[in-house]
Amino acid sequence: MSSTAFAGKLVVGTDTNFPPFEFKDPDSGKHTGFDVELWDAIAKEIGAEYDLQPMDFNGIIPGLQTGQLDAGIAGMTIKPERAEVIDFSDGYYNSGLLILVRSDNEDVNKIEDLAGKVVSTKLATTSADLVKERANAKDVKLFPNNDAMFMELLSGGADAVVFDSPVVADFMRKAGKGQVKVVGPLYHGQAYGIGFPKGSPLVAKVNAALKSLKDSGKYRDLYIKWFGTEP
Ligand code: GLN
Incomplete structure (x- = not known):
């Protein structure tokens, strides 16, 4: 992991523009969207602070591999070639x-x-x-x-x-x-998953958080908010 180990602030990569999952809100100038709000809910569940780092999509997997990023949420498809170099959470969107x-x-x-x-x-x-x-x-x-x-x-x-x-x-x-x-x-x-450096202890925590957000209805609320349909 990077210098921002789990005890400190996580650095979380996201795509600059992949709406409605992540995009810059024209009014606030901040990034928002389904991924951004889902990650925020996960971070609250696991008690983690983080900085969101929007970047071109092709920088995210290398950023995880080098440990510059602690996690990446960017509508990133789970696929075998990627799973050889990074870890994925359970799928969160089909x-x-x-x-x-x-x-x-x-x-x-x-x-x-x-x-x-x-x-x-x-x-x-x-x-x-x-x-x-x-x-x-x-x-x-x-x-x-x-x-x-x-x-x-x-x-x-x-x-x-x-x-x-x-x-x-x-x-x-x-x-x-x-x-x-x-x-x-x-x-x-294809399913989207959250990416992590290989062997990251966050994977299990995030999967547990995803499950509890699904059980509590929070995941469903976010899904309806951003996609206008039931999950
Ligand atoms: N789901 C696509 C992929 O993982 C595109 C993701 C993106 O552009 N943010 O390759």
Whole structure:
């Protein structure tokens, strides 16, 4: 663990912008969202103080590996390759990946239709993996953050974005309204977990806290607040 061992203040990495899980509240200038409030509830349960450190997603796993971060909550998918280098909590959200195109696009209806196209997605994510494995794209543009990734689609620099379903849904509702549409099925069902340095004593404590937040109804309240549906 880093110098901020459990006894002191934990350093907790999160993505700069992955709404509705984490994003900067325009009024307060502070980060908020489902992940941020879930972590705050967990920290209260385990009696930990922490500093939240928003960063590009691709810095979080290296930050955990080097012990610069004590935990990372960033809509991070639990997957075997990652579990070799960091530890994960139990899953706390079931997700998947979607294809997003401009509303006037008529020729992309599934991942295979991205053959020969330009695809925009985020660096070091499960979407980048899916595109590499299945899309046979002409060009895959990998951006460090959501804004640049979505902007590339709106500006015509890419034919499609492939990204996490709840974040695509949030973008559709807000910025992309009327300009974009989702096509095809939900790909790669996946669970998000909280990441820790290998061997961290926090894993068991956080899993116990997650369980008690589920039992008490607090998890459900947060879920409904941020996603508008029952877990
Ligand atoms: N769920 C995706 C992954 O873990 C994307 C996470 C993110 O961009 N914050 O690869």
